[in-house]
Amino acid sequence: MGREELLKKEITVTVNGETFTKSVSCNKTLLSFLRDDLYLTGTKEGCGEGECGACTVIMDGKPVNSCLVLAVEAGGHEILTIEGLSRNGELHPIQEAFIRHQGIQCGFCTPGMIMSAKALLDRNPHPTEEEIKDAISGNLCRCTGYKPIINAVKDVAERGEKR
């Protein structure tokens, strides 16, 4: 067995409801696994250091910076990415609210931002404004000034749309 193989490990991970068994390098991040191995490029890399939140995905119901999680650590867990949010072409209520309020400009922070919002609303369907700001405070956005994003999340909570 070569050195490269020794540094690899087989993992079974569920991503957006689909189960994958793959051999991954021990130093591969979950972010790189999603983007480079599964071609799920909706999850973005903004800094690679866990500071910007662009790579946020949901792991077992909790938002994580996928650049700080190793792919091998994700083995045996359930991952939800932006690609798994809309079903059969139908947008999730959070996605619709982001459009209504235009909590989007360049779109690069958007997937991570939406995943943080989803994790918040799943555990707390009626957050206060402060709780919303807290929940997305790890997601940097340079375009929108956050107001329309906060309004979008509030709107979803008020409408009580869930899925």
Add this chain to the structure above:
Amino acid sequence: MSNSYIGKSIPRMESFEKVTGIAKYVHDMALPGMLYAKILTSPHAHARIVSIDKSEAEKLPGVKAVLVGSELPYKLGLYLIDKDILAKGKVRYQGEAVAAVAAESEEIARRAIELIKVEYEPLTPVFDPVEAIQEDAPLVHEDLGSYDYMKGVFNPIAGTNIANHFKLRKGDVEKGFKDSYRIFENEYTMPQVNHVPLETHAVIAEWTKSGRINIYTSAQSPFAVRNLMSIAFKIPHSKIHVRVPYVGGGFGGKAGIHLEPLAACLSKKAGGRPVKIVASREEEFNTIPSRQGLTARIKTGVSEEGRVLAQEIVYYWDAGAYADYGVNIGRASGYSGAGPYEIENVKLDSYTIYTNHPFGTAYRGFGHVEFFWAIERQMDIIARELGIDPYEFRMKNLLKPGSITITGEKIRENTGRVDKCLKTVVEAIEWGEQKTEEEKQEEFKKGKVTGKGFAVLHKAPAMPTFTSCSAIIKFNEDGSVNVVVSGVDYGQGTYTALAQIAAEVLKMPIEKVHMVWECDTDTGPYDWQTVASRFTFMGGNAIIKAAHDAIDQMKEVASAVLRAPKDELEIGNEKIYVKHNPDEFLTYREVAMGYTYPNGNSIGGPIIGRGKYIAQGLTNLDPETGQGLPALDWTYGAHAVEIEVDVRTGELELKKVVSAFDVGKVVNKLLCEGQVVGGVVQGIGTSLYEGFVYTPDGRLLTNSFTDYKIPTSKDIPDVVEPLFVETPQLDGPFGARGVAEHPMISVHAAIGNAIYNAIGVDIMELPITSERIWRAIKEKERRDQRAKTLKG
């Protein structure tokens, strides 16, 4: 359906792509056989490169190309050709690219970079722009005198660090000062700041063996990339193909040319395999350019009644190691650098100065964020010292219809109204009755003091006199259209506004207007650059012309088929009909690809509308006096803020920001408001948190999100209120003018003015950190105490 789409709040057309992760950025792309590149950067701010040994790196399996500066006989520059693709002979800032590797994987490239050995001999650096123009200062570019530059527009001075000296002379300042009741002299500074687009710069380039260069890049200006590459490499434009997919924010930082030439050269060396470079966040801060720093000295003479009689201004721009857009920022800030005021006597010198800092480039506001910090703080200080309300003081001096600007331009009724913007925001914060000294003392004792402040702003597109753009409207078989432009929508929402304009003129549903997303220099029509808040204005005008061209072509066909003169035809509801008999019509669909008569005869052919627009009436400015017409359109604005300061900690809470802009005509309210709210919050970052910090030897300390903080969701004011004034711009599309950069300008000055209003201290340096406020409070307490003691 007159005017039905203009003014409508329509969400971005690409919203679905962006909320689902479908939108593809260069970051997300890969080509077959693609290599990955990494860059070795300089650890020194100023040093001679003694030797580079890359042999170990070249031996590493998987490495396909290793490049150093001496292999690249090319020079780059926008207006002043001063930059090598990789440092040659010496390095001029810490973070400058010295060598690069392309390899089979990022990991191999990273390892190879570590194997390159560079020997440096440190040189004396210079960091402060004011020091850098002293006679004995170390030279950043010894060869400045031999560099090529845009003559007649810029003025580099050989044998100095001055990359450009812009001069403006109006009236007689000496006489103005002599006639003045009082004279005020102050210095203001602003550090360098970074754009922080969430997507760092990314490029994939291939230089094929056939001699073509194909590029995918996260650039704001595809044609500028092509043009600059063509000049640098001496390759015909037609052999360079630049494509721009979705771009994750730019703010000016992706306007010029950055990693594209390096990726192309690596590809050439690797035998034509495509090479991808993605800047790390550290490189985004440290290697790729940021906003220039500014030291501003202003001397203002005023009459007893509060008229500004004379102003002498010197702007010292910290351009960093290369000129890039910096020389044009110095120029733009020169011709508009006294603010939107009518001043009879002005002397202004704007020096773009080389230093050993990372270099400066365009950033939202293009110099105006920087100098308005000085101008609008200065105006408040003067008003207060004269005992005049700062609102009244500004109203006495602001430009109005009939005023002459400092370059000699006459302001007209349709130029826009800065006074209306100011009035709007001042009313919104209920400026008026001031707190008594007792009330202030009472608040101070409680520990939290409130204050209000405001500031005005203006900006015109800073661009060459010959700036032009074009648009194509292609009809599809079903009667829908594809609109092709080459300005980039990197988040501003311009494409949506342009679709509204196209739908409006073509009188068709906006759902049938498809904006072609990827910009492509091979197939798209020319556009100069997507900068300067000019895309809606110029692109909009080009689209209106393209739509009229398409309509004319359709009428040509309809005229024959309907047997009616062209001028008796009208359009509406996707039909061309006879004015007096609307039942006689052809649908767009029937003529889109050519009309076919029942017997099979056909006429016309595919409808392709073509439109163009070139800036009109602009002149080069007189090199000695700066007089002339530099501005296509002026957008005016004002901000007013309400703050609360914790006097024990210096913490500042921004409670409310109200902003008003004279945008001529709001094309899309939802998106206009988005520009304002986003710009204001970006301006808050510059005001309160952001600024490059260096070690004494010029190493950047703030090169990560750990050390460089931008506003988060928890740092925004309770209220950000965007308001619009509409004085139609007669030559703007439906009366519109640009508003992309403006929301970021003058936010800091409004806050600075509010701080004085609250606690009586003047902050002269940015950013206004809590520490700076706390120190100013302590200093004031010491002063007050000393005054008391002296009195006692």
